[in-house]
Amino acid sequence: MNDAPVRDLAALVVPRWGRLAETGDRYEPYRLLDPDDVIVEAVAVYFQELLAAGKAPSTVRSYGMDLLRWWRFLEAVGIPWDRATRVEARDFSRWIQLTVKPRRGQAPRKRSAPAAGAPNPVTGKPSSGPGYAPTTVAHSETVLRRFYNVHRDAGTGPLLNPFPLDLSRRSGRAHAHHNPMDGWKPERLGRYRPSLPQRIPRSIPDEWFNNLFAVLPSNRDRALVAFWISTGVRASELIGVRQCDVDPGQQLISVVRKGSRATQQVPASADAFVWLRLYQEEVHGKVPSGRRQPVWWTLRRPYRSLTYHGAHRMFERVNASLGADWTLHDLRHSAAARMVRDPQLTLSDVQWVLGHAHLSTTEVYLTPRREEVVAGVLAHHARQADKRSEPMPPPAAPGYNPASLNVLFGRTS
Template identity: 20%
Template sequence: MLDVNPAQEVWKVPKIQRVSIADQDPTWTVIGPDLLPIGPIEDYLEFLRQTGSSPNTVRAYATGLGKWWRFLDLRDRQWDAIRFEDLTGFLGWLRTGLPPDMSVIGTDRPEQLSDATVALRLQSVRSFYVFHQWRGLQILPALSSSSQFGPPYKSFLHHTHRNGSNQRATVRVRQRRKAAPTLTPTQIALIKDTCATFDSRVRAWEGVLRDRLFFNLLEETGLRIGEALSLQHRDWHSGGGENPYLEVVPRPHPHGARVKGGNYRKLYISDDLDQLYAEHLWQLCDLGMDLVTPRMDEAYVFVNLHGSNRFGPIRPETIYKLVARISRANVSKLPQGWSPHWFRHTHATALLLTGSPIHVVSRRLGHRDVQTTLNTYAWVTEDEELKALADWKTLTRKWRAVHETS
């Protein structure tokens, strides 16, 4: 008989299994003791897949439900016969890392989860039971309660809702919102220059222009990494005397990159970004991509430049490896743990600090609801230090001046 530490035993959950199917995005399921998918969980995860949820969402919800199943096993409770105290017990279990009805003596405590992670795990359980209620499950605990109070923002058709009150979770995690992480203009310039710089003596780019274009694109548009990697050449409409613009088009990607929410949108861009794209396109043609690619307009903007899969779309993992290389090269000059998503936060912050209307920023970011924008960037203030992040026009003027005089 094995001597198991109860504080470690608590985290033994049903196995979260990755599932790969040819020509489809990877997905996840939850495997039970019989090595088969757990039926009620799999029904819900399939609902998420069919309704267009991202693989990351499926994985996160599968993880939460796997922990919920483990918790129910510890309580000897059937999934369709839960009580209200099970929901509150699960919340406490996630926060403390201890099985039900157990306390710690001394200072050696199990690792605890962040409030954000606990909230996500709890949301996966709530959504799981809402789904099964739609299917006819009669469950005793109330998952939501009506409240006349709510956020100040109301949607245009809010008054048409059947129930004018706001539905709030009966068991929820109160989180202290943190400021979204941002980069300074100096840090952004350093990241781009690490990728490639323009040599005025030979009037050519040194380094990997593709990588610089990627970060320039994130800086100016606030695109998510999946949206940037999903761009094809037919989505990029160069100026030709008019404003250049991009189309963000939901479509399957060979490596799972995707447009979050599946929503199309149109983004106007600057002449400088358009010119950088033209330089990148010419480099691809110099490498012979147009000769080996049947339909260049349907090829991806960001592709491999070397290797066996040359000119194939790059993977998200490639971008994160690039971030790691840039971080190692500038270990004392860049914030630890920065990611491409920080460009999105910086872009939104800059727009808000320059007085752009919140609904315009929301549309540019591709948020379904302006309340999401308000919640994420409520921390933006008139602080003079933060205003430095919004100095895009001056930065652009300096950048143009350097290259126009070279």
């Protein structure tokens, strides 16, 4: 470590090396290819490990993007993947926290220091800024540590993992001696894993949701948003619904949960099924029919099954028309906040609908929204101002007890 070269990360140019290609093959949904379109075997082996562990193709894609960034960094510093040391891991962790995320068709740029974005005038969310989000940085560290663990155990990678565990974690497992009555305390896993800010789920206020729903351009989009806001399922879970998964008679839809991959029926509002029926009438005879066919399709020819990224772009366009920056996941937060505020629903009911493994995860929705807190505090200031403007009562006449007069007239002492 002491003899390691000191890299000038500010002047480092990371090329757009290689790409992550989708194959359409369920046994190998994604491949990491070099600039000559040759498969990177080390990553292909890791992808097979993920699929054998039951990971979804979307998870493989997410892990593949982290590995692509790592391969591009190694290409810039001229180090093979199996010769990487903790110096490269440390420099990569520094670089990814300070670099500007490249946009499509643009070269990577640098920034001198991370700056907090200004809040959105509609939602109050701080802008994400030009760099990678802290969650993306933390996810990359976890993926790369697991990648090198697989190759270390197989004898095909470095003997020492370039992304080691934190010193406090080497002597024991995570959450050792955890009391089930207590919450889950966040523990630091990797040495180069950044600390993540504690975030409160943001929901869409009812009045703004009405405005958002009013500008949706099609019955398909209205049906999608109506299901998201009434069921609280994740965006990808609803996109994967097939025609046999819809039960209008009982107002139920079946979704495959992201984590457990279990199929679960969740209730939806009657309005959602009305919009779905209107959408189905529009596309009748235009898209394939069948119990195992997808429910959601693109709006333009040639008709293809709707993907998460297509739904995401649709919601981005709706946001742009309102000047907002809500996300599809905010619809899940909004549904959870609505259910939690209903006194007829228990917190366990909401936990079951959302598919949370721990009740403590659902408890975060008990936190009041920013708008509610701001309105309450402003009302408090108004009451304080009214008290200061009230005229002082005249002094008591001689012979009367002031305390008794305060009780008689209902005044505070």
